[in-house]
Amino acid sequence: MQWIIGIVGCLFIFSAQAQLLKDIQELSADNMQGRKTGSDGTELARQFIAQRFEKLQLGAFNTSYLQMFNYGFGQHKTGTNVVGYQRGCTYPEHYIVVTAHYDHLGNEGKNIFHGADDNASGVAALLELASRLSERCSAYSYIFIATDAEENGLYGSKAFVSSPSVPLGNITLNLNLDMIGRPDRRGRLYLTGAKRYPALIALLAQQFSYLQYLPHRGPGQGLRSLPRYDWPNASDHGPFHRAGIPYLFFGGQDHRDYHTPNDTWQNIEPEFLEQAMQAIWHTVQWLEQQAPQSLQAPN
Ligand SMILES: [Zn+2]
Structure with missing residues (x-):
């Protein structure tokens, strides 16, 4: 019996879905304490991510994956990005x-x-993505x-x-991922920034019916059902966009557990997560086949 459990367990562990869920579970565990910037919890999360970067043999700029920065009024607060790279061929x-x-x-208090x-x-x-791309030499550097x-x-x-870490002119595109593990209130995952790539939309639309493609618009101009949602500034693609760099953003808007203690790994929807990962992977494979100039098309 033990060996059957072992084999089944191995198959499960080696599937991408299981790895994704395992990582989500670890990063959202109680000991991470909600990963607030500057807390011991974020330190643990950083170690977790940096160890994985190391295992994947990603390059580090200036010998460390950790890049500290100051922010806030008077620049008195400190944050730390974890940054690794892979050279393309x-x-x-x-x-x-x-x-x-x-x-x-x-x-x-006790509410994490x-x-x-x-x-x-x-x-x-x-x-x-880093794991899959490290299996062979990618076309682009990442x-x-x-x-x-x-x-x-x-x-x-x-x-x-x-x-x-590299000149902005050498950054062809930003791919930003924020909240891809469960559908939002409308049962959707959104992709924004893709209007400039109709071929990509056509490719994804064939396979991922829950994806909704939002036109790139500013505050107050979104879809009728999302009147005040400011997609270009909703997450980390914002600063890249303002610097004139094309972006693709996969993410949800909100759901009933958004910014509550109930945003737990148990409430992740594995099937949805898997589908989202597939859509993201299809996108990266598509990007790999495009010449840099063609990714600069106006949005
Ligand atoms: Zn977020």
């Missing part, structure tokens, strides 16, 4: 920057805001950034864009 000077914030809201969907799910997907201090104002991505 076809377009080594062109970088696709994958971002997912690892910080969340912390805790209020676990942030399993927001955004352990995006970080898990970033790690999965920078993977688990950003800090997103929740209080996108400060991690702002810090990277204002002091980038």
Whole structure:
């Protein structure tokens, strides 16, 4: 019996879905204490992410994956991005920057805001992407950034864009992942920034019916059902967008457990997560086949 359990267990562990769930579970565990910027919980999350970067043999800028930055009034607060890279073979000077914030809201007394969907799910997907891309030489170079201090104002991505590890002109695209582990109130996962790539939308639309493609618009101009949602500034793709860098953002808007202690790994929907990961992977495979100039099409 033991060996049957062992074999079944191994098969499960080696599937991508199991790895994603395991990572979400670890990042949203009680000991991470809701991963509030500056807390011991974020330190644990950083160690977890940096160890995985090391295992995948990602490169580090300036010998460390950790990039500290100051932010806030008088710049008196400190955050730390976890940054690793992989050199590409076809377009080594062109970088696709994958971002997912690892910080969340912390805790209020015994109530821990676990942030399993927001955004352990995006970080898990970033790690999965890094793992898949490290299996062969990718066309593009990739920078993977688990950003800090997103929740209080996108400060991690702002810090990277204002002091980038490679010249901004070498960044071809930002792929941002934030809340991909369960459907939002409308049963959707959203993709924004894709209007400039109709071929990508056509490809994804064939396979992922729950994906909704939102036009890139500013506050007050969104879809009728989302009148005040400011997609370009909703998450870490915002600073890249303002710097004139194309972006693709996979994410949810909100759900009943959004920013509550009930955003737990138990409330992640494995099937949805798997589908989201597939859509993201299809997107990366599509990007890999496009020349850098063609990704600069106007939005
Ligand atoms: Zn988020």
